[in-house]
Amino acid sequence: SSKGCAMDLSRWDVLMAVGVLVHLAACPFTKVEESFNVQAMHDIIHYQSDITKYDHNEFPGVVPRTFLGALAVSVLSGPFILLSQSLGFSKLALLFIVRLTLGLLTVASLVKFRKAAEKAFGLQLAAPFSLITLSQFHLLFYASRPLPNIFALIIVLWSLSFFLTSSRRSLVWSAALAVVVFRAELCLFLGPLLLLDVFKGVSAASRFFRYLRHGLIASAVWIFVSVLIDSYFWNRRLWPEGEVLWYNTVLDKSSNWGTSPFLWYFYSALPRCLLGAIPLAVVGVLFEKKRLSSFVFVALFFVFLYSFLPHKELRFIIYVVPVLNLAAAVGLAHIWKRRSQLSILVSLFAIGCIAGSACLSGSFLYVSHLNYPGGHALAAFHRHLENSPGDVHVHICNAAAQSGVTRFGEENSSWRYSKLENLSPGKAMLPFSHLIAESNDQSFYKDSHDILFEEKSFDRLSLRSSPFGVVTKESLVVLQRKTPPVVRNGKQRAV
Secondary structure, three states, rough: HHHHHHHHHHHHHHHHHHHHHHHHHOOOOOOHHHHHHHHHHHHHHHHHOOOOHHHHHHHOOOOOOOOOHHHHHHHHHHHHHHHHHHHHOHHHOOOOOHHHHHHHHHHHHHHHHHHHHHHHHOOOOOHHHHHHHHHHHHHHHHHHOHHHHHHHHHHHHHHHHHHHOHHHHHHHHHHHHHHHHHHHHHHHHHHHHHHHOOOOOOOHHHHHHHHHHHHHHHHHHHHHHHHHHHHHHOOOOOHHHHHHHHHHHHHHHHHHHHOOOHHHHHHHHHHHOOHHHHHHHHHHHHHHHHHHHHHHOOOOOOHHOOOOOOOOHHHHHHHHHHHHHHHHHHHHHHHHHHHOOHHHHHHHHHHHHHHHHEEEEEHHHHHHHHHOOHHHHHHHHHHOOOOOOOOOOEEHHHHHHHOOHHHHHOOOOOEEEEOOOOOOOOHHHOOOEEEEEEEEHHHHHHHOOOEEEEEEEEEEEEOOOOOEEEEEEEEEEEEOOOOOOOOOEEEEEOO
């Protein structure tokens, strides 16, 4: 019945939301790539209009970023934030809430995209699309991460939905929002998609100029909104994504953060991200060659074009993963639909693709849990000194700040937290009562500090180790200044 079908659809949607929740619970902390939006959400929640207290005044980053994504998530999280604060929950709980809000927005966009695909292809895709997404690691892992790419992904999924349902004006306006506010390089993905729609059917020329007119108007409106809001937060007139585009493409400064071979996305990033969905996507394209091949081609063409940029990260192409998952879901749906006509080996192969992906993804999640020593160290530091009556002034080293430490982790309002940079290990650290330092630096403090505990992180994989063959290493050490001062050679040493 239609009622049972609706229940099935909602059940699969809830499972995807649960998948995001599991990844969030396993990896609740964030890294340096997410720091701007994490700190922005913290400051919007805690300081509202007092911009002088915002983190970006002290740590502006290499290029300015838009506040629009952080502002939207903070507003949507508002009622739950207020409830959490009234119940006396910790600040880390607030980080969980804003990230969960973002994750649910991503899931809602995935559901929107999947439903549009069901209309376009005339297939029930809830189960196969959800199973494939749940069997993978990266999409659910990134879904709740406050990166510009994820804010853009949410809008891109709506754009893709409008493309599949031929909602052309909405397609143009959403595409313009994604490009001019969040990630300018998406013009390489959404531009060809628009052209694909232009040349689909008759009156291509008139449709092109209609798209162009709406695109220019939409871009102007979204740039105006970005300039208006972001200039307020940054206290100067600017269009953030314009400055990012200039930095990354015209100045080509992104290469300063490392480079990868041209084909890295194809032989490393996409296989790790898609796993067993790759052969299923091929099956999907073979079954729906006329309707699906051009859609998949645009996604892969975007990856090809973006490969010319030497600096590469998986999150830069995360937008194509739902498209390729859709192709895999179509393949899985056709295999299931024809299971009585196909060899049992085909069905077993499809099941094996999903099961194998899920096993690999579980190991990925375990390893990722070990990649946030800074966040774990700061949380453990608060538990260790929970009832400490003394004045606590803790310095957080750069390695800790980049691996999970954010303002959400600063639980005690009476303590002082410092991320002051360019301080040499040793005497320069003596004014601080506590240090979260790199383990390699602890020899500098053997006379002046006591070790409270050390924090481990992922090191490498080894078949001789367990679980999952994971080997960890001492990454950070939490130190407490000795009292009274150490006396050596009849002289009191300053501490």
